Amino acid sequence: MRKVYLDANATTRVHPEVIEAMLPFYGEKYGNASSVHSFGREVKRHFERAREQVAALINADSPGEIVFTSGGTESDNLAVKGAAYALKDKGRHIITSSVEHPAVLNTCKYLEEQGFRVTYLGVDAYGLIDPDELKRNITGDTILITVMAANHETGTVMPVDRIGGIASERGVVFHTDAVQIAGKMPFDAHKASAQLVSLSAHKIYGPNGVGALYVKKGTKMEPCFHGGHQEHGTRPGTENIPAIAGFGKACEIAAEQGERQFAGVRRLRDMLKARIEKEVPQARLNGHPGKCLPNTLNMSFKHLEGESIVLSLDLEGIAASTGSACASGSLKPSHVLKSMGVEPMALNGAVRFSLSMFNTESDIDYVMEKLPPIIARLREMSPVGGWK
Numbered sequence: 001m002r003k004v005y006l007d008a009n010a011t012t013r014v015h016p017e018v019i020e021a022m023l024p025f026y027g028e029k030y031g032n033a034s035s036v037h038s039f040g041r042e043v044k045r046h047f048e049r050a051r052e053q054v055a056a057l058i059n060a061d062s063p064g065e066i067v068f069t070s071g072g073t074e075s076d077n078l079a080v081k082g083a084a085y086a087l088k089d090k091g092r093h094i095i096t097s098s099v100e101h102p103a104v105l106n107t108c109k110y111l112e113e114q115g116f117r118v119t120y121l122g123v124d125a126y127g128l129i130d131p132d133e134l135k136r137n138i139t140g141d142t143i144l145i146t147v148m149a150a151n152h153e154t155g156t157v158m159p160v161d162r163i164g165g166i167a168s169e170r171g172v173v174f175h176t177d178a179v180q181i182a183g184k185m186p187f188d189a190h191k192a193s194a195q196l197v198s199l200s201a202h203k204i205y206g207p208n209g210v211g212a213l214y215v216k217k218g219t220k221m222e223p224c225f226h227g228g229h230q231e232h233g234t235r236p237g238t239e240n241i242p243a244i245a246g247f248g249k250a251c252e253i254a255a256e257q258g259e260r261q262f263a264g265v266r267r268l269r270d271m272l273k274a275r276i277e278k279e280v281p282q283a284r285l286n287g288h289p290g291k292c293l294p295n296t297l298n299m300s301f302k303h304l305e306g307e308s309i310v311l312s313l314d315l316e317g318i319a320a321s322t323g324s325a326c327a328s329g330s331l332k333p334s335h336v337l338k339s340m341g342v343e344p345m346a347l348n349g350a351v352r353f354s355l356s357m358f359n360t361e362s363d364i365d366y367v368m369e370k371l372p373p374i375i376a377r378l379r380e381m382s383p384v385g386g387w388k
């Protein structure tokens, strides 16, 4: 059966050049990067090269500002807890948004149990927070603002430069989860006035289980792990060198051809969107039509369950999802769409199509051969009916 993968926001296929960059470290190039002998030094050289490649993707001043982690989730934990604990004597108030990834939301909930106060800013129908509302919520007690750069479910791109500007005016540390935006659209840690930026390799054609946190020089951080001196003690533990080498390569590829490559992805996404709107009745876009990642399309098919659509597509070899991979399978409506005020009859019928550089026009043709009859059949079976 033909297979079409449209779930890149959950994870991407590893780029062949990334695999090539990783292989030597599973073979002849071994050693602990902390060792003084030639094995260690050789590994360390490559490891530091990867740090430069990651730093370059987000325009960090120095590779020393990149801390390698086990992925986006750890980076978010390290950023939010690390900053909160380091600044707890200064204040106990954190501001975030209601549409963050669970890695940020649940870390904030945990910190509430630890005596911090958290404000969850609501979003408009497009999934955007209101910078003026952010301003109004900053108090003398506010120590951290954490708002994502782009949403994983809808692709909505937040005005991070504006948010970071406000944070810096008020002397508040700004963290942004840039896991989804990195490599898809230009993202500059400086322009965003961010002290902390989370990244993950497996969303940008790198391997699973590796990510990074950008920590701007001079930012006070409390580590989550305690151990050796690796990553200046901010994240101890022997480094996952093969994965880090692959992550570095993925960042290099993204920096080199990101924009060009994503023009192609955007074209396919726009094509899919136009065809769904034309060929499938009662489909509506979730998210912002313009301020959006080039690869993401979240559509609601009214009166249907997204889960049944995703399962039916899967039977045809098409991989899509109902929102975030972490939330799917739970059948609970997405917290992101709920925050956006999506009407009840469309809330459960959301499907996220997220494209990658490996998709082709014939993938879109295949989806559009299968999707409209699936929707029609499910609607015929739907007990709700009434959509006609």
Ligand SMILES: *Cc1c(COP(=O)(O)O)cnc(C)c1O
Pocket (backbone or CB within 6 Å): 009, 010, 070, 071, 072, 073, 074, 076, 101, 103, 148, 150, 151, 152, 177, 179, 180, 200, 201, 202, 203, 209, 210, 211
């Ligand atoms: C995937 C994702 C994460 C988690 O990253 P992992 O590397 O899978 O732990 C965090 N934030 C966003 C926005 C994501 O899309």
